[in-house]
Amino acid sequence: MAELQTLNNSDLQEYYSALSYNYKEFQNKNLRLDMSRGKPCTEQLDLSLGLIDCLSSSDYLAADGIDCRNYGGIDGLPEIKKLCAEILEVKPTEIIVDGNSSLTLMHDLVARAILHCLPDSETPWGKLPKIKFLCPSPGYDRHFAICEYFGIEMIRIDYLSDGPDMDQVEKLVAADSAIKGIWCVPKYSNPTGITYSDAIVTRLAKMSTKAPDFRIFWDNAYALHHLTDTPDSLQNILTACQKANHPNRCFIFASTSKISFPGAGIAMLASSETNIAWLKKQMLIQTLGPDKLNQLRHIRFFKNLSGIENHMRRHAAIIKPKFDLVLNILQTQLAVKNLCSWSTPQGGYFINLNTQPGCAKKVVTMAAEAGVVLTSAGATFPYGLDPLDQNIRIAPTLPSLLDLKQAAELLTLCINLISTEEELRKRGL
């Protein structure tokens, strides 16, 4: 179908009536569907069922005889450190393996930098009049929530096709010592699906920052979460920073939340040995160590990196059809030209959709009123403010294919409806 603008008034009104009728039909279905969060579905969780009972009452010792039941081991079991180091392509001396949440590692790291001097910090961030973080957007709402919680001013950075707009980034960090960090989801980014190009990674590592203690918060949440057989590759930021003579610049985060179990996985943090030593010393005040039995479970179940990679192919086999279904519905139902654009991600958990400016909030509200919950419009931007009110994050993994079909059809219907309404309004009809 051509652009809405090319329809005559009568055709436009007829089209609007048909859409309105369809929307009422949807409302009558009393749907209760959720496409709001990047949650694995039951079939995905079932892939890791063996994790639950892979240990036994005679199997609780780690390879070097460590009794995983007792206290100790602040940075994780040696064998899990080795495996996680392989995942993140770092050395075992550059990693800490912790409990079930990488979000906790990020939150706590920001808190530590506020209350204590990071290596390279002249003063704890909390003693400075203002701290700012760069936030490539759309991005992950929980990163932004951490900033807001700690009173860190967020500066929005645009995304280009291969990562954040580095011209903006470089200019800002060179000029302002209050800018202490940047949030990055560098691979299959939440929600854009973008993987940072080598050029972007290199510029991030090399750029001059006014703050000597500037840190890249590199949330590599989807490192292994490919949807195709030709996965994106991401340059190693730790190596890049070391080469660029900024060895302590980056903290890398990941977890098995979307590999094993979201609620009962293991989280990891990689960085320079200097940062790791600093962090271990701080963590010793906070804990006597992570749950080593759960780390041992992950070793027993996955065995090695290739075990995890095979496992990830089984995840992809379950969720790829869901992505395809949604993309297909977007393609066919958003037939009006130039109404929307969307990503075709090669991995990760989201489809990123941009409506015409000014429509996202209305679409999300309208979908909710017919029983489909989407991520709140604006949530993917700092302070919840999407400047163009156009970004919608679609999380297709949790619903069944049947539910997803309905949810995606409703979503596209709402977009068509709101866009047509807008066009009618413009024409004073």
Next chain:
Amino acid sequence: MAELQTLNNSDLQEYYSALSYNYKEFQNKNLRLDMSRGKPCTEQLDLSLGLIDCLSSSDYLAADGIDCRNYGGIDGLPEIKKLCAEILEVKPTEIIVDGNSSLTLMHDLVARAILHCLPDSETPWGKLPKIKFLCPSPGYDRHFAICEYFGIEMIRIDYLSDGPDMDQVEKLVAADSAIKGIWCVPKYSNPTGITYSDAIVTRLAKMSTKAPDFRIFWDNAYALHHLTDTPDSLQNILTACQKANHPNRCFIFASTSKISFPGAGIAMLASSETNIAWLKKQMLIQTLGPDKLNQLRHIRFFKNLSGIENHMRRHAAIIKPKFDLVLNILQTQLAVKNLCSWSTPQGGYFINLNTQPGCAKKVVTMAAEAGVVLTSAGATFPYGLDPLDQNIRIAPTLPSLLDLKQAAELLTLCINLISTEEELRKRGL
């Protein structure tokens, strides 16, 4: 034996020679024993072996259908909240059940109070020129480490027979608004073994504090850790605070670290509903929830409070003989009158021993030189400073009875030796 002071010079020198000879014999044994930390022994860990494999690939749903594998549930599974509420004698609405470390809950709570306003706080503690905590001593070194880490000034409070010296406490908190908290291990206290009397609990709840946001950090680590069939009872501090019209004054902490597994247990925090609501809101920035599978394991394995209580009797059966052995050796080997005093705890993990002033450091060093590691002298006091250098914490649970016998005999030998040396020095011999 009479007091050392009553021996004549020649008898004293002869006694000293015999002791020195025995010490050399010990050194020749090349012992490698550790009585330094309150760690459960292997036999204790074996009591909970069933916890490792009590779930299965068909058992991962909580009572109300919650899939414990997935995200969610910031304050813990409803059934574990119910069980933990029974342990701490509070309502399920007054509790949060978290990951494997109550130390983390304490550390993070202090960090939150520094960075954000507690209910009743006029300003985050970190914005004040100084914060102080009261530290009944000897106490738990990790509490003191948290204070030191966050730059909180520690004020030492003496212990009387039934708890901290409340005259000191009341006077201080009434006069100084910078005093924001007190650390308490109210039952079978680490290391004194004291259980706070009802009178002490009531005074803590009732006392007037200059700081409106004064908080009691009530680390009830040994709530169920009895060594006898006539356990101490502890008044409920939450109820006492509510009655005294200071409903938000206390935070109660506990864990199953010394019930199930130290490394893979569950931790809990109880407080007023106001504090709990405040805390949950803060935790949502930090995590998507605790490991619910491990919480479910604890429900399946222990079933209910009486299951835990029976389990604790099995712990006592293993460790009571260790306490008895050490107490017996102290009684028989420290035969010289008035050389030492020590606790006879009815529960908990420690025997508290006081030497003559000025001897503790030397004793601990001397024992280490013969291969027995004790808790560092002074560690049980703020800043590691025991004003009289006399306190030694004995942790008898980890070593075997055979090892413990050697370790306790060496300890008493070192005490006798150092004390005799001291007496010789006094006489100029």
